[in-house]
Amino acid sequence: xxxxxxxxxxxxxxxxxxxxxxxxxxxxxxxxxxxxxxxxxxxxxxxxxxxxxxxxxxxxxxxxxxxxxxxxxxxxxxxxxxxxxxxxxxxxxxxxxxxxxxxxxxxxxxxxxxxxxxxxxxxxxxxxxxxxxxxxxxxxxxxxxxxxxxxxxxxxxxxxxxxxxxxxxxxxxxxxxxxxxxxxxxxxxxxxxxxxxxxxxxxxxxxxxxxxxxxxxxxxxxxxxxxxxxxxxxxxxxxxxxxxxxxxxxxxxxxxxxxxxxxxxxxxxxxxxxxxxxxxxxxxxxxxxxxxxxxxxxxxxxxxxxxxxxxxxxxxxxxxxxxxxxxxxxxxxxxxxxxxxx
Numbered sequence: 001x002x003x004x005x006x007x008x009x010x011x012x013x014x015x016x017x018x019x020x021x022x023x024x025x026x027x028x029x030x031x032x033x034x035x036x037x038x039x040x041x042x043x044x045x046x047x048x049x050x051x052x053x054x055x056x057x058x059x060x061x062x063x064x065x066x067x068x069x070x071x072x073x074x075x076x077x078x079x080x081x082x083x084x085x086x087x088x089x090x091x092x093x094x095x096x097x098x099x100x101x102x103x104x105x106x107x108x109x110x111x112x113x114x115x116x117x118x119x120x121x122x123x124x125x126x127x128x129x130x131x132x133x134x135x136x137x138x139x140x141x142x143x144x145x146x147x148x149x150x151x152x153x154x155x156x157x158x159x160x161x162x163x164x165x166x167x168x169x170x171x172x173x174x175x176x177x178x179x180x181x182x183x184x185x186x187x188x189x190x191x192x193x194x195x196x197x198x199x200x201x202x203x204x205x206x207x208x209x210x211x212x213x214x215x216x217x218x219x220x221x222x223x224x225x226x227x228x229x230x231x232x233x234x235x236x237x238x239x240x241x242x243x244x245x246x247x248x249x250x251x252x253x254x255x256x257x258x259x260x261x262x263x264x265x266x267x268x269x270x271x272x273x274x275x276x277x278x279x280x281x282x283x284x285x286x287x288x289x290x291x292x293x294x295x296x297x298x299x300x301x302x303x304x305x306x307x308x309x310x311x312x313x314x315x316x317x318x319x320x321x322x323x324x325x326x327x328x329x330x331x332x333x334x335x336x337x338x339x340x341x342x
Contacts, residue, residue, distance in 0.1 A: 062309070063334060082327040093145050095147050116181070117265030146158035156197055163205075173214045198216065227286070231287045268297065281311040
């Protein structure tokens with residue numbers, strides 16, 4: 001029904017407007033008696049064989065929603081009804097910011113892809129905390145970044161502000177230094193500044209009575225040398241793991257028209273499938289499976305998810321695949337995992 005009827009209608013309109021419209025509709029439907037129960041009965045699979053324990057947390061299934069979809073923690077309770085084992089909110093910054101000028105979100109239908117240059121648009125971390133206080137038991141990841149006007153020299157303080165504000169309300173943290181849409185942000189992936197940033201957050205984390213897992217989200221565009229650096233950094237800073245990968249700046253092999261394909265921003269969806277899996281496999285093999293990996297990038301089918309798990313991912317996340325394939329994809333992946341005994 002989603003791909004045959006709903007998606008063709010939604011895809012006729014501006015993607016950012018559709019995103020906000022969809023949020024409003026899900027919110028409205030969730031307030032109708034019995035509707036949340038119907039969603040759960042259609043989409044959820046509750047089976048102990050799907051449960052995963054990763055970095056000390058228990059996930060009811062390994063399929064999560066990636067950051068960027070519910071940036072401001074407005075819909076995590078309702079989205080969990082579709083069967084997600086966890087929801088990652090953000091990227092959040094200390095101060096509210098509008099993000100980049102519109103139009104900034106583009107569908108590449110011929111490639112089953114999306115280009116975005118949103119630029120960490122969000123209402124600020126404190127605004128999200130108000131809603132996270134109403135969490136009804138959803139396992140939440142908190143993806144944190146810096147404000148656009150904060151220099152890289154002062155970025156550490158922005159991440160720490162977000163970390164402290166979210167600490168009581170999320171189950172794990174994700175340090176986002178890999179978005180291509182905030183000027184100079186990816187420079188923080190270099191070994192020296194990244195090590196300093198993660199060590200600083202780990203120091204703050206260890207001061208807490210019960211420290212929480214900190215993960216690093218990396219770009220798919222890193223070289224082998226840079227990926228070896230990532231492995232060394234994780235060992236040195238003792239963070240919990242990696243999310244591989246964010247969106248790519250590559251436009252290799254796209255079939256969409258040149259003007260659309262060359263829009264600035266990060267590319268997600270099917271063109272990223274193989275590269276993100278390559279990065280997962282590289283990190284897993286070269287580190288000797290030293291840390292957990294959450295695999296994300298181009299998951300549009302159960303086969304895509306299983307490839308990432310077999311490459312070394314402990315968990316997977318959806319974003320563009322969720323938009324193109326619909327909520328039924330979550331159940332399809334979980335059913336295939338049970339079938340294969342993974």
